[in-house]
Amino acid sequence: MPTLSPHEQPEPPRERSGPARPHGLRRTAESFGTDARRYDRARPAYPEALVGRVVEGSPGPEVLDVGCGTGIAGRQFLAAGCAVLGVEPDPRMADVARERGLRVEVATFEDWEAGGRLFDTLIAAQSWHWVDPAAGAAKAARVLRPRGRLAVFGHVLEPPAEVAEPFAAAYRRVAPDSPFGSRSARQPLETYLAGYARIAEDIRATGRFEEPERWRFDWEWSCTRERWLDLLPTTGGLTVLPPDRRQEILDAVGRAIDALGGRFTACFTTLATTAVRRGTP
Secondary structure, eight states: OOOOOTTTSOOOOOOTTSSOOGGGOHHHHTOGGGGHHHHHHHSOOOOHHHHHHHHHTOSSSEEEEETOTTSHHHHHHHHTTOEEEEEESOHHHHHHHHHTTOEEEESOTTTOOOTTOOEEEEEEESOGGGSOHHHHHHHHHHHEEEEEEEEEEEEEEEOOHHHHHHHHHHHHHHOTTSGGGGSOSSOOHHHHHHHHHHHHHHHHHHSOBOOOEEEEEEEEEEEEHHHHHHHGGGSHHHHTSOHHHHHHHHHHHHHHHHHTTSEEEEEEEEEEEEEEBOSOO
């Protein structure tokens, strides 16, 4: 699943004995198919440099796309010459991915049956935080060939404060009891870097991978009012809201963008944690 607003990002890392990590928030995790075609239309793709680096480091062309959503990342790997199989728990998202040319099997990654199949690369684009961390990395090791690559990646976006703060204020007003509403308008990049460091810890804990690497790609996205308001309803903080409350937030953000002249530039950082499966079965 691709780009997130600050109100959809995974929680900062917690102690293992502490509260559940985001994979337990099933209502949010399964809400993105509410408008799957908008999701596919509105969410941006991933940096070609990232896709190329994953492909170049893969021992072969067979890619498993975990939580493939509508296939935004999967199609980029198809275009790079890979054979891609998606695993997606939401049939509505899977249907759109199939329409876009991706093979998809409907299941959570935890429940999905590989049936003895092995893959050269396993990607998880904006979806790994919905996978049980105790099971995800270990299962990835089981379905990857020796020297196969696990690549977990996703976007962090920061609209300017003139857009982020009206969004946060409107969200607190219309959904005061939501866990998303208690977050600040803008979160430091270090919060997300810590989340990707935690993924590296989970990978190390399996004992099945070489030392994880962490990659970073910085880029900008020029957004019109229409483009941003098309994106926002696909983010987890808004997919779970009733339409009238969601529209109230969108109206507030629209006014803020109008005050900027109808467009702005969002700063994106795409983060990745990646590791190669050890060469022995």
